[in-house]
Amino acid sequence: MDNYNEYSDSELLNLIKEHSEEAKDILYEKYKYIIGIIIKKYTMSARMLNMEYNDLYQEALLGFSDAINRFDDTSSSLRTFITICVDRRLQVVLTKASRLKNKLMNESLSLEQVYEEDRQPLMDILSDENKNNPLNNLEMAEDYKILLKDIKESLSANEQEVFSLMLENYSYQEIAAILNRSTKQIDNACQRIKLKIKGILECR
Numbered sequence: 001m002d003n004y005n006e007y008s009d010s011e012l013l014n015l016i017k018e019h020s021e022e023a024k025d026i027l028y029e030k031y032k033y034i035i036g037i038i039i040k041k042y043t044m045s046a047r048m049l050n051m052e053y054n055d056l057y058q059e060a061l062l063g064f065s066d067a068i069n070r071f072d073d074t075s076s077s078l079r080t081f082i083t084i085c086v087d088r089r090l091q092v093v094l095t096k097a098s099r100l101k102n103k104l105m106n107e108s109l110s111l112e113q114v115y116e117e118d119r120q121p122l123m124d125i126l127s128d129e130n131k132n133n134p135l136n137n138l139e140m141a142e143d144y145k146i147l148l149k150d151i152k153e154s155l156s157a158n159e160q161e162v163f164s165l166m167l168e169n170y171s172y173q174e175i176a177a178i179l180n181r182s183t184k185q186i187d188n189a190c191q192r193i194k195l196k197i198k199g200i201l202e203c204r
Helices: 009-017 021-048 053-070 078-098 122-126 134-140 144-154 157-167 172-179 183-202
Strands: none
Touching (some): 009 021, 021 172, 053 078, 078 157, 078 172, 157 172, 157 183, 172 183
């Protein structure tokens, strides 16, 4: 198995279930770039907490391994699942290190997070032409989880990947790097997501 491109993720995951360390190494080589992107996201926070890069990297590897072991076909794509698992692992580590209840553990949609190159926050992306605050619509939803479910069901597989990473507060550039797409492709996907979310909110 010298060339991982010859094997699908599903085939490699099945081999891992059969305790193939080589298959696990191949998946690591294929997706290790994600770890670098995520660690870069938290570098400043780690420095403020005097955490060493190696410590952060080891925690990221644990998150990566957890993702490989827990992934199933009903989840999003493997690379998105790895991203979320590693990201949340580092969130937990940094939260414990800081001994503060902070926004790192907040799993809700961050409407203040800046996504676009012109520093437009997600709140503006989701706002309608009259600049109505979508937070008001979200607060009116009977169940936030049901709202997210409705949104995800309206999205294509590619849009779901982008949306899942937006929920984790990744920028357009970071999402493009993780999904191996151009920022223009991500921007187009976000515009489609924006329109679908507006449609759902307007029906509530």
